[in-house]
Amino acid sequence: MRRVRFSIAGAAAGCIHDKSVKAAWSSSERIEAEFERIFLPHLDAAWNLARLLMRNPQDAEDAVQEAYLKALRSFSGFRGESSRSWLLAIVRNTCFTWMRNNRERADQAEFREEIHAVPAATPETQSLSRERSDAVTRCIAQLPADFREAIVLRELEQMSYREIAEITGVPSGTVMSRLARARSRLASCLRISLGGAGGPVDAVAEQRS
Amino acid sequence: MTCEEARSLLSARMDGELDAPLHAEVEAHVKTCAACSQSAALLERVSMAVRNGMSRSTAPQHLRDNVRFALRGADYLERRQSPARWKQWGAPAAAAVFIAALGSAPFLVNEHNQRQALAQELLSAHERALVGREVDVVSTDRHTVKPWFNGKLPFSPPVADLAAQGFPLIGGRVDYAGGRPVAALVYRRRLHRIDVFIWPAADSTPPARFESNGYHEISWKKNGFTFTCISDLNAAELAGFARLLQSQ
Numbered sequence: 037m038r039r040v041r042f043s044i045a046g047a048a049a050g051c052i053h054d055k056s057v058k059a060a061w062s063s064s065e066r067i068e069a070e071f072e073r074i075f076l077p078h079l080d081a082a083w084n085l086a087r088l089l090m091r092n093p094q095d096a097e098d099a100v101q102e103a104y105l106k107a108l109r110s111f112s113g114f115r116g117e118s119s120r121s122w123l124l125a126i127v128r129n130t131c132f133t134w135m136r137n138n139r140e141r142a143d144q145a146e147f148r149e150e151i152h153a154v155p156a157a158t159p160e161t162q163s164l165s166r167e168r169s170d171a172v173t174r175c176i177a178q179l180p181a182d183f184r185e186a187i188v189l190r191e192l193e194q195m196s197y198r199e200i201a202e203i204t205g206v207p208s209g210t211v212m213s214r215l216a217r218a219r220s221r222l223a224s225c226l227r228i229s230l231g232g233a234g235g236p237v238d239a240v241a242e243q244r245s
Numbered sequence: 246m247t248c249e250e251a252r253s254l255l256s257a258r259m260d261g262e263l264d265a266p267l268h269a270e271v272e273a274h275v276k277t278c279a280a281c282s283q284s285a286a287l288l289e290r291v292s293m294a295v296r297n298g299m300s301r302s303t304a305p306q307h308l309r310d311n312v313r314f315a316l317r318g319a320d321y322l323e324r325r326q327s328p329a330r331w332k333q334w335g336a337p338a339a340a341a342v343f344i345a346a347l348g349s350a351p352f353l354v355n356e357h358n359q360r361q362a363l364a365q366e367l368l369s370a371h372e373r374a375l376v377g378r379e380v381d382v383v384s385t386d387r388h389t390v391k392p393w394f395n396g397k398l399p400f401s402p403p404v405a406d407l408a409a410q411g412f413p414l415i416g417g418r419v420d421y422a423g424g425r426p427v428a429a430l431v432y433r434r435r436l437h438r439i440d441v442f443i444w445p446a447a448d449s450t451p452p453a454r455f456e457s458n459g460y461h462e463i464s465w466k467k468n469g470f471t472f473t474c475i476s477d478l479n480a481a482e483l484a485g486f487a488r489l490l491q492s493q
Contacts, residue, residue, distance in 0.1 A: 068316060071316070072313070072316065076309075076312070076313075079304045079308070079309060079312065080301070080302075080303055080304050082304070083302070083303075083304035083305075083308065084301055084302060087302070088299075093305075094469065097305070097308050097311070098467070098468050098469065100304070100308060100312065101308070101311055101312055101466075101467060102467070102468075104312045104316060105316070105491055105492060106492075108316055109492060168294075168297075168298055169297075169298040169299075169300060171298065172294055172295055172297075172298025172299055173298065173299065173300075176295070176299060187295065188299070190260065191292065191295045191296050191299060192296075192299055192301055196262070197257075197260070197262045208262075212256070212257045212262065213253075215256050215257070215260070216253060216255070216256035216257070219256050219288055219291050219292065222291050222294075222295060223287055223288070223291045226291065226294060
């Protein structure tokens with residue numbers, strides 16, 4: 037059964053396909069290599085989506101790992117479309133399944149700041165940018181999960197509404213309204229978090245990271 | 246266009262996602278309406294703030310390793326089955342690598358030794374169970390086996406039912422390896438027994454892969470646990486079993 041799967045995967049990935057069993061077996065190595073070549077470069081995108089969705093690094097790591105295994109198993113269904121979108125769809129589905137199955141735990145989960153630590157801040161900018169960046173992270177973490185993923189895919193991955201719609205499995209119109217509502221919530225949250233109007237949001241906006 | 250209509254479209258306007266006629270309509274409204282113009286400006290600032298404040302982080306190295314580990318886990322054995330490639334380079338290459346490792350990174354060697362030792366311990370546990378007590382709880386029902394571990398281990402190991410795939414569950418026992426109690430699940434394939442050792446991944450690095458006296462061993466980490474399966478089953482079937490477990 038495994039051999040058959042790899043044979044199909046081999047054909048799908050455009051590998052030279054020999055019908056003999058031996059060739060199918062050795063091609064499994066090529067399939068794995070091909071899979072890694074295509075999908076490992078998207079690991080950072082997968083990780084960022086998972087950690088912002090799950091809000092807990094351990095769960096995010098498990099989800100990413102599980103998503104990669106799922107992706108490998110479904111590799112024969114990959115038709116050479118955008119590999120990033122294809123993988124991110126599996127990642128978000130894995131995350132949402134987990135959150136559905138662990139709703140209680142997810143709701144109670146304390147939001148952990150350390151997972152959102154700013155990675156490459158220089159010492160001079162660190163203290164200044166840290167507070168603002170923390171406020172943004174906090175406000176994003178408070179959004180409902182489907183708003184959160186729309187914001188992450190749009191602002192971090194800079195995807196079009198169509199791409200976001202494909203990944204999240206909803207119409208583009210829904211993506212549009214989710215983003216609009218998410219941004220309006222973020223606007224009020226950032227105002228409150230950063231203490232009043234007339235600058236704080238601007239301050240974050242003007243900050244260059 | 247009313248203010249309400251315009252405001253619902255400001256976010257899509259900013260993203261350049263409105264079609265041309267609608268975009269023109271919203272533009273015309275924003276130009277003449279101070280309130281909507283302000284809202285549009287605020288949205289731009291929020292978007293900018295989010296882009297700057299939402300840090301893109303690099304996936305942790307251990308996650309990268311774990312993903313590779315999981316992807317290759319089952320096929321690792323298969324690859325090692327064909328030693329022709331490295332054999333022709335022979336011992337000199339291996340020696341060079343070994344010396345380089347010794348010189349530059351003793352900790353790697355140390356970790357390697359630890360993993361070897363753990364692998365050996367697990368094999369001993371497997372062999373011990375073959376001649377002695379195979380299982381402490383005899384059941385083909387995972388809903389019996391899983392709760393049996395309650396109170397006997399400081400964690401609750403995942404127990405998968407793979408009977409439909411030709412790997413019926415036989416039972417489980419508590420074993421010891423690496424100085425800690427580990428869960429041992431016992432599956433069967435024809436006349437071969439497969440032990441699956443499970444313990445929390447945070448406790449240690451996974452054991453080294455090895456083949457010894459006709460036994461194969463394969464390890465991976467998933468959902469916070471380290472899994473090691475050991476059997477005298479042929480490498481390819483054990484690899485298939487490992488992949489089944491990984492997909493649970």
